Amino acid sequence: MPANRFNGFSDYGVGIGLRIPHYQHILSRKPVVDWFEIISENYMVDGGRPLEILDQILEQYRVVQHGVSMYFGSADPLNREHLRRLKALVRRTGTRWLSDHLCWGSVDGRYTHDLLPMPYTWEAVEVTAQKIRQVQDFVEVPVVVENVSSYAEFHVSEMSEWEFLTEVVERADCGILLDVNNIYVSSKNHSFDPFIYLNFVPAHRVAQIHIAGHSKFEKYILDTHDHPVLPAVWRLYARAIERCGPTATLLEWDDNIPSFDEVHAEALKATKFLKAAAEAASEAAIPAVEAAAATLPEPAGASR
Amino acid sequence: MSATTRVPDSSPRLHRGEGGSQLLDIQRRMAAAVMHPLTRAETMPRRRRDGASNLAEAEAIIRPNNRLTSFERLEIYNRQYWFRLYSSFEEDFPGLQAILGRAKFDALMRAYLTDCPSESFTLRNLGSRLDAWLAEHPEFVRPHAELAHDMVRLEWAHIEAFDSEEKPRLGAEQLAAIGEDSTLRLQPYLRVLALSYPVDDLLLQVRNEDGSSASSANNASAARKRHHVRRVAALAPKPIWLAIHRLENTVWYKPLSREEFHLLAALLAGRTLSQAIDVALASSSIPDADRPAFLQETFAGWAMLGWFTQ
Numbered sequence: 001m002p003a004n005r006f007n008g009f010s011d012y013g014v015g016i017g018l019r020i021p022h023y024q025h026i027l028s029r030k031p032v033v034d035w036f037e038i039i040s041e042n043y044m045v046d047g048g049r050p051l052e053i054l055d056q057i058l059e060q061y062r063v064v065q066h067g068v069s070m071y072f073g074s075a076d077p078l079n080r081e082h083l084r085r086l087k088a089l090v091r092r093t094g095t096r097w098l099s100d101h102l103c104w105g106s107v108d109g110r111y112t113h114d115l116l117p118m119p120y121t122w123e124a125v126e127v128t129a130q131k132i133r134q135v136q137d138f139v140e141v142p143v144v145v146e147n148v149s150s151y152a153e154f155h156v157s158e159m160s161e162w163e164f165l166t167e168v169v170e171r172a173d174c175g176i177l178l179d180v181n182n183i184y185v186s187s188k189n190h191s192f193d194p195f196i197y198l199n200f201v202p203a204h205r206v207a208q209i210h211i212a213g214h215s216k217f218e219k220y221i222l223d224t225h226d227h228p229v230l231p232a233v234w235r236l237y238a239r240a241i242e243r244c245g246p247t248a249t250l251l252e253w254d255d256n257i258p259s260f261d262e263v264h265a266e267a268l269k270a271t272k273f274l275k276a277a278a279e280a281a282s283e284a285a286i287p288a289v290e291a292a293a294a295t296l297p298e299p300a301g302a303s304r
Numbered sequence: 305m306s307a308t309t310r311v312p313d314s315s316p317r318l319h320r321g322e323g324g325s326q327l328l329d330i331q332r333r334m335a336a337a338v339m340h341p342l343t344r345a346e347t348m349p350r351r352r353r354d355g356a357s358n359l360a361e362a363e364a365i366i367r368p369n370n371r372l373t374s375f376e377r378l379e380i381y382n383r384q385y386w387f388r389l390y391s392s393f394e395e396d397f398p399g400l401q402a403i404l405g406r407a408k409f410d411a412l413m414r415a416y417l418t419d420c421p422s423e424s425f426t427l428r429n430l431g432s433r434l435d436a437w438l439a440e441h442p443e444f445v446r447p448h449a450e451l452a453h454d455m456v457r458l459e460w461a462h463i464e465a466f467d468s469e470e471k472p473r474l475g476a477e478q479l480a481a482i483g484e485d486s487t488l489r490l491q492p493y494l495r496v497l498a499l500s501y502p503v504d505d506l507l508l509q510v511r512n513e514d515g516s517s518a519s520s521a522n523n524a525s526a527a528r529k530r531h532h533v534r535r536v537a538a539l540a541p542k543p544i545w546l547a548i549h550r551l552e553n554t555v556w557y558k559p560l561s562r563e564e565f566h567l568l569a570a571l572l573a574g575r576t577l578s579q580a581i582d583v584a585l586a587s588s589s590i591p592d593a594d595r596p597a598f599l600q601e602t603f604a605g606w607a608m609l610g611w612f613t614q
Binding site: 121 | 525
């Protein structure tokens with residue numbers, strides 16, 4: 001399950017987000033990191049230092065692209081210039097899959113640069129799924145969509161967020177970047193059980209998982225990516241891995257960014273969950289393989 | 305799989321947009337609230353400048369919960385929008401902030417971003433219309449209008465030089481084949497400016513050179529991030545000419561003579577070599593006898609910097 005058509009049948013382990021304060025450390029020390037996730041928009045430029053750094057990283061590491069402004073859920077048509085630049089970057093990085101958010105953020109050609117929540121309506125399902133398909137056709141790599149943290153819900157919603165996510169990915173036939181921190185944040189902001197969400201999501205479509213820290217305020221939680229992962233989020237992550245198997249996992253840390261070693265150590269806490277899932281999967285697989293083997297006919301000419 | 309259909313809350317004030325799109329209508333209405341300027345206390349105003357009630361709009365669109373009203377939930381996004389734009393704009397224009405000081409810079413930033421919201425998928429282009437906007441709104445930079453305008457032009461040229469394309473340089477044989485009717489192509493990252501104030505030294509003092517100004521991210525901010533820039537004393541005017549270029553992926557400000565500036569500007573405008581030379585030397589004080597040497601040295605220097613491209 002973890003290596004599936006939505007993540008290019010890859011076997012990525014634990015990665016971290018590539019961030020400017022860590023450039024020098026990574027390039028000079030060359031730490032062992034399974035993979036890096038980049039924010040696509042920060043490298044969709046024509047030249048200069050961003051691409052020079054990226055090319056140096058690509059010589060040493062596997063990189064996956066994560067976007068923040070495709071806005072699959074916007075009623076606006078797709079931005080052709082954005083798509084053209086994105087595809088050029090896809091060719092440069094060799095990303096095995098491409099992610100962006102299940103949200104909207106632009107209207108009438110004006111951009112908010114935020115991940116705004118969707119009204120969970122059937123019209124929005126149709127619009128969003130259609131745009132995901134268009135992007136997937138254009139960039140020619142699997143597209144996976146990430147659930148966002150949200151702070152508001154719409155009167156017009158006709159289904160839950162997890163139902164909406166499932167409807168969209170089924171109709172678009174795309175993968176999911178399951179952000180367990182975002183599920184937690186939204187569950188607190190909208191008073192639902194995060195495990196209901198997690199248990200509903202089609203596990204076979206999960207291509208990647210995000211973990212991150214958040215900030216608690218008196219009346220709501222904000223997805224700030226400026227803390228270590230909280231225990232409640234690790235519990236959700238454990239359940240996600242239980243359902244999905246050992247899946248490519250990435251820690252996001254975008255504000256008050258500590259040293260590279262600190263960020264990497266936090267990310268590597270996910271390893272024990274992945275190992276446990278891998279061991280469980282192999283233990284379950286042995287009897288299954290033996291059982292499957294027992295049903296096979298004797299090969300012709302086999303020695304006795 | 306089929307989702308459990310939920311009956312939406314009654315919301316009689318919701319309309320359908322073009323083509324009967326409820327999605328478009330909601331997005332337009334939410335964007336209007338989110339992109340509306342905050343109050344001076346950085347909260348969402350109850351009433352918009354056009355008289356519309358944010359309170360009524362929030363209640364029409366957003367469902368409240370047991371802790372937050374519809375208005376408060378919408379306000380989270382209104383604040384996030386401005387915090388993100390302020391942060392990006394402040395990182396891009398520290399020189400302007402140093403000239404204007406905090407309060408005037410804040411007022412300019414709020415007005416500019418209200419008049420010129422982002423029309424690009426990347427925050428890198430947020431300040432692309434500031435130069436033109438300032439020309440129409442000098443009241444925001446008085447009494448330092450010309451100084452501020454010079455700084456904005458340099459700061460935008462810096463952003464352009466930072467990540468514009470670098471094309472392959474002309475080789476020695478190609479350079480030798482250049483004739484007086486040739487049209488030379490210059491690097492896309494190269495910009496030239498004629499300025500009334502020596503703002504280059506000032507910008508070097510205040511600019512953060514980590515290239516993070518255009519960074520996009522997908523996290524929320526708990527509070528507005530301030531970029532502290534020390535206000536500087538007003539500079540004395542002094543005409544300067546600059547080439548803003550990139551060498552080994554670092555942006556440089558190269559002082560030019562008046563003749564060099566006009567020569568480069570003419571080449572960038574697509575003039576032939578001979579036409580550009582005529583423009584550059586039209587009112588030059590360089591003696592006729594020294595002009596061949598001047599041109600030879602100038603072009604050799606620019607070729608070494610890799611400015612001529614295929």
